[in-house]
Amino acid sequence: MTPGVCLSVTLLLSMWATAKCEQLPDGAFQTVCHDRFLMQAVDLSFAGEDHRFEAVDETGMHPVTKENEAQCGYSVSAVPLLGLMLYRAYYFSCHTENKDDKIEVTCESNFMEVSVRSDVACPTGTRRDDWDAVTQTAYASATSDWQVMFQRVGEEPTPMSLDEAHELRYEFLLTDGRLVFRAPYGQPHSFYTEVNGVPVETIHATLFSRQNWVVLMVDLVAACSMDVGxxxxxxxxxxxxxxxxxxxxxxxxxxxxxxxxxxxxxxxxxxxxxxxxxxxxxxxxxxxxxxxxxxxxxxxxxxxxxxxxxxxxxxxxxxxxxxxxxxxxxxxxxxxxxxxxxRPVFTENKTVPEERVFTVYLGDVPDDVALVAVHLNGQAFTVPFMNALGHTITKVIHPNNTHGYTLKVSMEDPVIRQQFSKEDGAMQHTLEINYTLTVLPEYEPFYHLASVMAFTDVSPPVFDAVCTESGISFKLDRRPFDYLWEITIGSDLLTSELADQHGYIMSTDSNSLLLEVPLFSHGFKSTEATLKGFFGTFEITMRDPETSEVQSSSVKTCPFSTTELIMCSTDGRLTVVADLSLAMPNGGNPTRTNLRDKYCGPKETDGTRALFSFPLNSCGSTVKLGKEYVTYENEIFFSKKLRALKNPADPINNIDRVTVQCTYPLSGLFRLFSVYKFESDLAGVGRILHSLLSTEGLRSPTMEPTSVTHSPVHTTRRTRRPVSMRPGYQPPAKYIKVSSFLKNLPKKGKLDIWNEVNIKSLFSFNP
CATH class of the missing domain: 2.60.40 (Immunoglobulin-like)
Incomplete structure (x- = not known):
């Protein structure tokens, strides 16, 4: 066996010891020193497309490029999810000063790296046959310069210089007592295996050099799990x-x-x-x-x-x-x-129908999502709402990095769809909501739909009314569902034509209706008359348009001052306040006046006026019948003795004669001239006639009448003076409905036949 020194370390995923950090400029840069690397973060919007990093050492500036970043131990990556460009410089990266080297092995995101001290012994795990084969090749080709062989299963290793290895993007770094080997992933000399079902990438390098008769060899194996998670x-x-x-x-x-x-x-x-x-x-x-x-x-x-x-x-x-x-x-x-x-957001309907406000909560909205617009039943509104009276939106912050929005929309807001449900007997309010949200910072929009509905009890419209000098003014603030009722005066539908006919002043728009009712116009009722004044009442009714049944009414009663007044009620009572200043002799007193019946005196008097109130069929009243109307008449007298004292030459004609009249349409009388009961659809039209003033017609307590709502009274040509009836006399016909009675008479001479048959029994008396 060829003598030599062997160093072998396996490379895995790892970091190293402390890196040296220099202070970098503030602003778009953030610098963090970790245990194994230095990291710089740059805002993507600042970095732009032409960004680049450079390593700086005592020799100058060295660009970090796509080609050399993994080889030199750098990692540059864009993280759009964070809006950052991240730069990492690892402990043994190029141009990095390091101290206190330790044995470390790492597998980074874009490279594998191993560092080993020179005093580490040969590992016992190396297979002897493989080691012998490599040793022979290394011994045969070894020179004094360091060389490297990459081993792959089934392939003969080929030695190459470190410069050649560097050209292939392998990096070998020699420091004091340490050797570092770094290789990007996917190199031609690496190979893939599967260990226990987990993919593993491995690269095996042997570094060697001849020193006289000794060959120094370092066996480096890097293996990293490639599991993606x-x-x-x-x-x-x-x-x-x-x-x-x-x-x-x-x-x-x-x-x-x-x-x-x-x-x-x-x-x-x-x-x-x-x-x-x-x-x-x-x-x-x-x-x-x-x-x-x-x-x-x-x-x-x-x-x-x-x-x-x-x-x-x-x-x-x-x-x-x-x-x-x-x-x-x-x-x-x-x-x-x-x-x-x-990551669904949600909506919660928090509406309380009694409050008549839709309250809808949009929740679980992440911090990097914002609400920018809302469509309410198809109408677009930007957020925040500007100058919105009927709807508001409020942001709600939560501690778990989420937020929400509370939307409030009045059920009376024009944007709300409303429909009356006869089945439920209530008004159905519907609000369709389309939330437009956007993800930051990309401003990528998405939409969330919600629909809410509420039922509320409905009530007929109610007018606000105020008293004026000339009458009563009614105002109605319109609601979307007011069409469910008809607004009527009596039994007549309130229209602009009806207002013109009766002298009302009406103005209307989509938001309100204003009706001004002058005194004594059609439907105006006067009650509780005194010398100081009287009370006037007007009523507006709301009816079901299908059944004409009255559902509610708006009634207003107001006090009015008066000089003269005459009222003809539907139940057959005449009430009059008359000015008697022209009819009184010198030193006369209104308390000494009476009607045609001397026993019918005033109810109330002051210095010049007297108030009388009596049934139409009493106190010497006479009746005049026309083709369409019937008129009751009476007079206010002083005693003949007092009148003679005032003007002995002409005690009658030169003294003011105060005549009072009540005229009713025949078509509206149900039971005519009964001693027991008088009924009329309408109140009669009254007149106070002063002979000396040549005044005819009603004297209004505060103004002259604006119009006469009935045709002039035409009396019959019969001049026979009525004969007073003795007390207790009962007419032969008690309850006669004039309209139906007249319909049954012959066409020719209806009025004459009526007069001939009934004039003696019904009209020739003082009812």
């Missing part, structure tokens, strides 16, 4: 490596494993707390780490829907003790990445 449904990322990657390691025993993340080992208790698992199974070491482990990274991605990936740098150190009590440290660093994992 896997993900299981339990939420663990797993990675495997054979416990013995190459036969030269078969003599190692008492193996210990240290595990960590991002090139930093952690204490066994910490590893256990974080859920790290190291298992041995038939010569295979399996590492399991939770996919979302502390120290890892997460990134959102869009592939139709929202997904996420988790990745981290696995660190595993395998320390084995050989028979010669020399330990071998195998350090593995492997970047593990999960597959695309669904």
């Amino acid at each position: 896997s993900y299981d449904d339990s939420g663990y990322m797993m990675w495997r490596t054979p416990e013995v990657l190459h036969p030269s390691m078969s003599g190692l025993h008492e193996t210990q494993f240290n595990i960590g993340i991002n090139s930093e080992p952690v204490e066994p208790t910490v590893a256990e707390e974080r859920g790290y698992i190291v298992e041995k199974d038939h010569g295979t070491v399996r590492i399991s780490i939770p996919y979302n482990t502390e120290g890892g990274y997460r990134k959102s991605l869009v592939s139709g829907d929202l997904y996420e990936v988790y990745f981290f740098d696995l660190y595993l150190e395998q320390v084995s003790l050989a028979e010669d009590h020399m330990d071998t440290r195998l350090r593995f660093r492997k970047t593990l990445t999960t597959p695309l994992l669904p």
